[in-house]
Each structure stands twice: as C-alpha cells, then as structure tokens.
Amino acid sequence: MKLPLATFIGFRFLLAEWQKASSRALLIVSLLGMALGLSTFLVGQSILTTFQKTYLSSILGFNAHVIIVNDVERPMDSFQGIIPEAYQQSTHVSHYRYKEGVLLTPGGIHSVMLKGVSRNSLKQVYQLNYEFFEGYNLASLEENSKYPRVLLGQKIYQDWLLTKKSNLIKIISAKTQEPAVNLAVLSQTYEVIGAFESGLSEFDSKFMLLSETLFQSESNSSSGYEIKMDEPEKAIELASLIQKKVPQGVEVIAWQTLNAPLFEALKLEKTVFLLVMFFIVFISTLNIGGVVLMILYKKKDDLQGLIFLGLSKKSTKQILIGQALLFSLITMIAGYLLSWGLIYLMDYIKLVSLDPQVYRVAHLSFSISLSAYIAASFFVSLVSILIASWMSRWVLQEQNVLRERGL
Numbered sequence: 001m002k003l004p005l006a007t008f009i010g011f012r013f014l015l016a017e018w019q020k021a022s023s024r025a026l027l028i029v030s031l032l033g034m035a036l037g038l039s040t041f042l043v044g045q046s047i048l049t050t051f052q053k054t055y056l057s058s059i060l061g062f063n064a065h066v067i068i069v070n071d072v073e074r075p076m077d078s079f080q081g082i083i084p085e086a087y088q089q090s091t092h093v094s095h096y097r098y099k100e101g102v103l104l105t106p107g108g109i110h111s112v113m114l115k116g117v118s119r120n121s122l123k124q125v126y127q128l129n130y131e132f133f134e135g136y137n138l139a140s141l142e143e144n145s146k147y148p149r150v151l152l153g154q155k156i157y158q159d160w161l162l163t164k165k166s167n168l169i170k171i172i173s174a175k176t177q178e179p180a181v182n183l184a185v186l187s188q189t190y191e192v193i194g195a196f197e198s199g200l201s202e203f204d205s206k207f208m209l210l211s212e213t214l215f216q217s218e219s220n221s222s223s224g225y226e227i228k229m230d231e232p233e234k235a236i237e238l239a240s241l242i243q244k245k246v247p248q249g250v251e252v253i254a255w256q257t258l259n260a261p262l263f264e265a266l267k268l269e270k271t272v273f274l275l276v277m278f279f280i281v282f283i284s285t286l287n288i289g290g291v292v293l294m295i296l297y298k299k300k301d302d303l304q305g306l307i308f309l310g311l312s313k314k315s316t317k318q319i320l321i322g323q324a325l326l327f328s329l330i331t332m333i334a335g336y337l338l339s340w341g342l343i344y345l346m347d348y349i350k351l352v353s354l355d356p357q358v359y360r361v362a363h364l365s366f367s368i369s370l371s372a373y374i375a376a377s378f379f380v381s382l383v384s385i386l387i388a389s390w391m392s393r394w395v396l397q398e399q400n401v402l403r404e405r406g407l
Helices: 005-018 021-062 085-090 119-124 138-142 154-162 232-243 260-298 300-308 313-349 370-395 398-405
Strands: 066-069 091-105 108-117 129-132 149-153 168-172 187-197 207-211 222-229 251-254
Touching: 021 260, 021 313, 021 370, 066 232, 085 091, 085 232, 091 119, 091 154, 108 154, 119 138, 138 149, 138 207, 149 154, 154 187, 222 232, 232 251, 260 313, 260 370, 313 370
Parallel strands: 108 207, 149 187
Antiparallel strands: 066 222, 066 251, 091 108, 091 168, 091 222, 129 187, 149 207, 168 187
C-alpha cells in the first residue's frame, strides 16, 4: 500500500535518526521518561482511589446510611409511614438506643459508648466482623443471663485482654437523669462474650454492643432509627424526604452529612494530587516536543529543500504532527504496560499495608482506571499536537526558508 507523502517522509526521518547511536539513546531515554510520567499518574491515581474506596467501605460498614435521632423529650412513637414507598423495598430499618459510660478495668478507665441493638439489625444494617468466645454467638446477646452480655469493639477488646481476669467488666453509667453520688448505684456488671470489628479505629476503640431491651427502662438513654440502603448515594435525598415527615425536634442525618468534614478533606487531597500529577504528566509530555525539535533541526535543511521544491506547509505540518502522535502512541502503550507491571509488583509484595485495626483489609489491591488512562492519553496527544503545530509555524515559515537560502 502506498503511504501518503507526509507519512513516508516522517517515517524516513525517524528511521535515519534511529540508526544513529546517539539519537537512538536520546529517543529511548525521552520515551522512557514520558512513559514513567504517565505510569506515575496512573499508579498514583489507582492508590488514591483504592484507598478512598476502602476508607468509605469502612465508614459504611458501621454507620448506617441514614440516621434518625429522636428528640429526648418527644420521641417518635412509631416509624410507620416514614419511609417513602419508592424506597421501602431497598432499605432496612433498625431501632437503636445508646448512652455514654465509663469502662473500669485494671489497666485504667476508658470512655465508651454503649449501643443497644437487636440481633436482626446487626445482620441487616451493620457489616461487622465478629469474634466470639466458645459457646457464644449473636443470639447470646438477647438470652437471659445473670449479667447483661456485651460485645466489645476490637480495640477495647485487645486492651481488655491484656488485663483480663474474668469475662466480667464494670461500667459506670447513669440510668436516670437524676444525679447520683454513690458509684455503686451507677456501676453495673456486664459479661463479655466476644468482640466486633467495624474497620474504623474511631468505632472499635469506643463502642460496645448489647441488646437494646436493656435500655428500655432507662430514661437517660437516647434512641433513634438507622436505615441501610441498597443505593447509599441516594441517602441525602431520602433523609430530606424523611425530615419532612418526622415531628419537630427529630433530626435526620445522611452519612454524607455526618462525615462531611472527612470527605471535604479527601476531596481536597484528591484535588491537590491531581494538580501535582497534571504537572508531572505535562512536563514529561514536553519531552515529545524536545524529540520532535531535535529531529526538526537535524533535518531542517532537508525539510527546507523539500519546501523549496514545492512541499506544502500543510504536508510539513503533518510530518511533525505525525511524529508527535507516534511518540504519544508509544508513550501510551509503554506507560500502560509499565503501570500494570508496577501494580502487579505492588500487589505481589504487598507494598501498601494498612493497619487492620483501622481498616477492613491489611493490604490494598489496585487496578488501573480506564477513564483515567483515556483522559491522560487524550491529554498527552493533545499537548503533543499543539507543540508540533506550534513548532511548524515557528520554524518552517517560507520566509525564513527563503531568507536562509539567500533567495
């Protein structure tokens, strides 16, 4: 097949430069630099995105998607008709109670949050990992026993094991809103039957789970409802609809609102990262201009001669743009392969480790985002075309050719 004139000339120029050892080394180093720049962006974007997804999964593992906090003085008597009909098939509702307390152990004093839940809600609303003592399970929380049974957050559990003398713990908490001076009145003994792990240290180091029936006679506990959704991204919309139906004083909070400061920080982190990566990719893409410029000046006389013999400026521009696009294509292929190699190596040696007490996983598993690759490739190609187009107008003007030839 007969190649277009511009393509043929551009290919011949590249082949001539490739046959020279010095030019070949410069081409390899420049292309490798561009590929490294692209792979740095792809790998960095993969690490950041995977980390944010893991962190978000940990947050939603313990937090419900919509939280309804009752007014202490005027709590809701019923939840019937609160959830719009369009959401009833895709939501799971759980009632809860909670109060603050102080855990007394031989190792010290810890501020804790006692959260009363039902066994069904633990299965439907919470995504937790459990560790039970032999002979116990989730149903044991609601069984009648001498002492109320409790599950400790993983961090509390690990600290408690260091000074454990029995399965019993003492917690100081007010049962009524009336003040009490005698600690014996406020102190209550609980039986530890195991531990739960949410994946977030904030919860695993402070929360304890027990049956909500233990709080029903206590006026000093707060209550509410938690809703788990099949589509968490619609939580704000659902919270807004519920807020219109609940009595005044009842607060409805979506998980995005509850964790707004955290997500603002993550968003700022991602913005700064993308800005830094933009400059890395942009600077590495300038190597394409350097390579094209090197070939241009080495073959300037040949190009000027061809222009003098009638080669159009359009064809000259196509030669330079074609070379730039070829380098961009090589960069995209090499950068993609290099990214996959680096990600495979990181997964194999488990380079990025996480604290299992803070997150649900000990190591991150990465993958390249196709949309990020396409966006980066488009950017590299666009910058390459602009550089080549600008150089063709700057250097290869007919007036300059004629002036240098003395014509």
